[in-house]
Amino acid sequence: MAEYAIGIDLGTSNSCVAILRDGKIEVLPNTYGDHITASVVSFRENGEILVGNAAKANIIHDPKHTISSSKRLIGRYFFSDEVKKAQAIYSYRIVEGENHGIRIQVRNELYALPEISAMILREMKAIAEANLGQEVRKAVITVPAYFNDNQRQATKDAGRIAGLEVLRILNEPTAAAVAYGFGKGLSQKLAIYDLGGGTFDVSILEIGDDVFEVLSTCGDTFLGGDDFDDRIIDLLADEFLAAEGVNIRSDRYAFEKLKLAAENVKKTLSAQQSAEVRIPDIIDGPDGLPRSLQRVITRDTFASLTQDLVQRTFKVCDEALQQANLIAREIDGVILVGGPTRLPLIRDAVGAYFQKTPKTDVDPDEVVAMGAAIHAASFVAVQAPAPTKASATAGATQSAASASAPAPPPSAFLLDVTPLSLRIGVAGGFAETIIDRNTPVPIEQSRKFGTFQDNQESVKIRVYQGESRTATENEPLGEFEFSGFKRARRGEVEIEVKFEIDSDGIVNVSASEPETGKVASMQIRLSSGLSDDEISNIIAEDRTSRVKTTQATPRPGETRTSAPSASSRPAAPSAAESYPGHSDDLDLGADDLAQEIVLLDSEPTLDLESSSSDGLDIVDGDLPSDLPDLEMDSGTESEEEDLFAPVGTDLSKGRP
Amino acid sequence: MAAIATGEIKALATIIGDLNYYEVLSIAPSADANQIKNAYYEASRKYRPISYLAADAATRLALEEISKRVTEAYTVLRNGRRREAYDELLKSGDQVRMQLVDAQAAAGKKASEEREGKTPNGKRYYALCKADLQRQDYEAALRNLKTALTFEPTNASFKEQIEELKKKVAATKPKVHGYEIR
Numbered sequence: 009m010a011e012y013a014i015g016i017d018l019g020t021s022n023s024c025v026a027i028l029r030d031g032k033i034e035v036l037p038n039t040y041g042d043h044i045t046a047s048v049v050s051f052r053e054n055g056e057i058l059v060g061n062a063a064k065a066n067i068i069h070d071p072k073h074t075i076s077s078s079k080r081l082i083g084r085y086f087f088s089d090e091v092k093k094a095q096a097i098y099s100y101r102i103v104e105g106e107n108h109g110i111r112i113q114v115r116n117e118l119y120a121l122p123e124i125s126a127m128i129l130r131e132m133k134a135i136a137e138a139n140l141g142q143e144v145r146k147a148v149i150t151v152p153a154y155f156n157d158n159q160r161q162a163t164k165d166a167g168r169i170a171g172l173e174v175l176r177i178l179n180e181p182t183a184a185a186v187a188y189g190f191g192k193g194l195s196q197k198l199a200i201y202d203l204g205g206g207t208f209d210v211s212i213l214e215i216g217d218d219v220f221e222v223l224s225t226c227g228d229t230f231l232g233g234d235d236f237d238d239r240i241i242d243l244l245a246d247e248f249l250a251a252e253g254v255n256i257r258s259d260r261y262a263f264e265k266l267k268l269a270a271e272n273v274k275k276t277l278s279a280q281q282s283a284e285v286r287i288p289d290i291i292d293g294p295d296g297l298p299r300s301l302q303r304v305i306t307r308d309t310f311a312s313l314t315q316d317l318v319q320r321t322f323k324v325c326d327e328a329l330q331q332a333n334l335i336a337r338e339i340d341g342v343i344l345v346g347g348p349t350r351l352p353l354i355r356d357a358v359g360a361y362f363q364k365t366p367k368t369d370v371d372p373d374e375v376v377a378m379g380a381a382i383h384a385a386s387f388v389a390v391q392a393p394a395p396t397k398a399s400a401t402a403g404a405t406q407s408a409a410s411a412s413a414p415a416p417p418p419s420a421f422l423l424d425v426t427p428l429s430l431r432i433g434v435a436g437g438f439a440e441t442i443i444d445r446n447t448p449v450p451i452e453q454s455r456k457f458g459t460f461q462d463n464q465e466s467v468k469i470r471v472y473q474g475e476s477r478t479a480t481e482n483e484p485l486g487e488f489e490f491s492g493f494k495r496a497r498r499g500e501v502e503i504e505v506k507f508e509i510d511s512d513g514i515v516n517v518s519a520s521e522p523e524t525g526k527v528a529s530m531q532i533r534l535s536s537g538l539s540d541d542e543i544s545n546i547i548a549e550d551r552t553s554r555v556k557t558t559q560a561t562p563r564p565g566e567t568r569t570s571a572p573s574a575s576s577r578p579a580a581p582s583a584a585e586s587y588p589g590h591s592d593d594l595d596l597g598a599d600d601l602a603q604e605i606v607l608l609d610s611e612p613t614l615d616l617e618s619s620s621s622d623g624l625d626i627v628d629g630d631l632p633s634d635l636p637d638l639e640m641d642s643g644t645e646s647e648e649e650d651l652f653a654p655v656g657t658d659l660s661k662g663r664p
Numbered sequence: 665m666a667a668i669a670t671g672e673i674k675a676l677a678t679i680i681g682d683l684n685y686y687e688v689l690s691i692a693p694s695a696d697a698n699q700i701k702n703a704y705y706e707a708s709r710k711y712r713p714i715s716y717l718a719a720d721a722a723t724r725l726a727l728e729e730i731s732k733r734v735t736e737a738y739t740v741l742r743n744g745r746r747r748e749a750y751d752e753l754l755k756s757g758d759q760v761r762m763q764l765v766d767a768q769a770a771a772g773k774k775a776s777e778e779r780e781g782k783t784p785n786g787k788r789y790y791a792l793c794k795a796d797l798q799r800q801d802y803e804a805a806l807r808n809l810k811t812a813l814t815f816e817p818t819n820a821s822f823k824e825q826i827e828e829l830k831k832k833v834a835a836t837k838p839k840v841h842g843y844e845i846r
């Protein structure tokens with residue numbers, strides 16, 4: 009039996025699974041015959057867990073226990089803006105976990121985000137298995153190009169929890185380009201315009217036959233189809249308030265209905281000139297009598313409501329083109345990805361911007377999974393004769409013959425870039441660029457740093473991703489301590505820090521003292537994320553197996569329990585103490601002068617932010633040394649401590 | 665493309681740190697932008713670990729090492745100014761690697777030097793161009809900048825600014841659509 013590897017587009021709103029089989033790409037349908045499955049998980053009273061369309065249907069009736077858009081939270085810190093926004097929008101409970109992490113509280117259980125994602129992945133795996141009639145263990149999973157290291161790591165963890173070997177974390181736009189260009193021998197420059205439910209991504213690629221080179225990628229993680237819904241919701245709610253004197257927003261149930269209706273209006277407008285909303289008895293009026301909502305919305309109305317959102321996508325496109333050193337006219341083809349790109353409004357605007365009619369021959373909902381499947385296949389194709397344990401005898405002779413000479417792979421070579429600048433924290437609360445954004449990966453760079461004080465005993469290496477010179481305005485990836493080097497005057501100890509970004513976009517950092525050869529190394533682990541032990545516990549506890557799949561084929565080796573297993577983990581905190589204590593071993597950037605470092609070698613780095621990847625337009629007035637700035641004043645320091653003051657405090661001043 | 669013997673891969677990985685970027689990409693120091701890109705693609709086909717899934721861990725590590733150097737070489741050489749800075753580094757000593765931030769900083773410096781012109785005449789016409797810009801006379805500015813370029817034909821900054829100006833001129837030219845004339 010051939011071993012299969014699948015491609016999974018794990019989307020914020022919807023997920024999709026595909027496979028390359030006998031040279032053909034197939035998008036695998038779920039039992040309802042749909043090619044996409046809602047990325048929604050619903051926890052039922054009886055312990056069962058629903059995933060997909062059945063779960064989505066529960067949003068209205070049981071919003072507290074139905075988790076949607078969890079991808080927006082994966083790999084984030086509890087203090088991030090994203091969490092605040094999610095808390096405002098979603099009815100499920102988001103609480104703080106260890107190390108500033110996030111947990112979803114469902115009744116008296118806590119779930120980490122990778123565990124929620126694992127449930128969706130598990131469903132996608134089950135869909136594949138039902139279609140293929142055999143177990144599937146390997147997958148390529150896609151992520152938005154804009155995902156930082158934390159988010160990538162957490163997605164990888166989700167795969168592991170779901171029982172999948174994650175062959176590769178692949179960027180969604182790259183996958184889309186592969187689906188479009190694979191095997192066509194193209195020589196083209198492409199723009200991938202991906203407007204999803206909550207995020208917008210654009211990537212510029214160059215295809216040279218079997219090579220897919222990403223020239224640049226940019227995105228806005230706060231812009232998507234949901235924002236278009238919000239405009240309709242606002243219009244309807246405001247009009248209703250003016251006419252009837254009741255605010256639909258104040259009633260959760262009514263509001264969920266309005267939300268659903270607004271999304272339907274938007275979708276309908278993809279196919280029709282106008283759409284009617286009609287919600288009978290949506291809410292009671294001031295007199296206690298029920299009121300209905302009825303309104304026709306035309307494409308023109310919708311266009312004027314959302315014009316600025318569309319324009320915002322082009323700001324991002326401008327940036328991506330500039331970073332790729334191209335102008336819109338030089339793009340040979342535009343590929344649309346994501347549900348909202350079905351809107352004629354978007355299609356026309358994109359066409360006008362790139363002066364080119366976008367390609368419509370690939371389905372915007374499926375193209376990413378298809379590309380992932382193509383890439384996944386190249387991982388198993390080479391090992392095709394490698395037998396599984398069960399079929400070892402049958403495959404033995406073949407595999408012996410092929411071991412020494414790997415077959416030439418039917419590959420696409422994907423040359424991706426890192427979407428965000430990689431930085432290291434230095435004295436003064438700054439973050440120095442080590443690897444600029446849109447640098448191709450894999451890449452390794454090293455920098456020499458010196459101690460900040462006389463006789464310093466240790467240094468703290470803090471690693472960030474982001475585009476700000478101010479450390480705290482970036483995403484902290486993690487930190488580690490390095491000690492045991494010689495004691496000397498400030499700046500005399502030389503520490504070399506090596507930074508590596510691999511082809512999955514995952515970051516590794518190590519430090520060494522060249523004089524003694526001492527090395528400290530770590531893979532930057534998601535500081536808010538799960539430790540290996542925690543992941544093992546989650547796998548052992550196997551709550552994901554409570555997912556009640558509707559897919560036909562049972563998963564091999566799985567015990568189905570319908571009742572919740574007795575949990576070995578601590579119960580969820582009560583509302584009064586909903587912020588469990590965090591561990592102190594990670595203080596994410598709080599300055600400790602005794603462990604501070606300064607950049608040693610060469611010139612002070614320019615802030616490369618404004619420069620394109622090809623180095624045009626460097627700001628020239630900005631050059632003088634940074635060093636005077638590095639003298640700390642206590643003001644900065646305390647402010648800094650404030651920024652990271654965690655746990656249960658007023659979050660509104662937590663982060664800018 | 666044929667797979668390369670694992671022995672060869674490991675050997676390359678051990679010496680790749682001593683190779684300059686042209687050697688890493690197997691191109692001549694005179695290679696043009698197209699040749700650099702093609703060499704990068706070729707090297708990627710040759711050394712990306714995905715071509716060697718059956719290989720042992722040591723080989724895969726070696727491939728990763730090579731891939732990282734290939735990317736680094738490409739990132740420096742694909743940009744004219746970074747490449748110039750790198751060529752100077754090569755000439756000046758025994759260094760074969762250049763950290764990307766250094767390459768970028770050097771390139772930035774070059775750009776600002778070039779911006780205002782390097783020869784007396786280049787500088788003179790650039791100054792005239794700037795004065796034109798102040799008056800928002802883009803066509804005159806373009807003419808003066810083009811003249812400046814004749815004195816410094818290799819000045820990449822002048823070329824870029826000319827392109828920018830051309831766009832400006834085109835954008836500010838009134839469109840002659842009959843119905844638009846009031």
Ligand SMILES: Nc1ncnc2c1ncn2[C@@H]1O[C@H](COP(=O)(O)OP(=O)(O)O)[C@@H](O)[C@H]1O
Pocket residue numbers: 018019020021022023203204205206207232233234271274275276278345346347348349350351373
């Ligand atoms: N036919 C349609 N017309 C307009 N918008 C649509 C249509 N179908 C889905 N959408 C919107 O697409 C968004 C989800 O897009 P999707 O690409 O699945 O997102 P993600 O990649 O974030 O999961 C939602 O906002 C949904 O309302």
Ligand SMILES: [Mg+2]
Pocket residue numbers: 019020180204346376
């Ligand atoms: Mg998507």
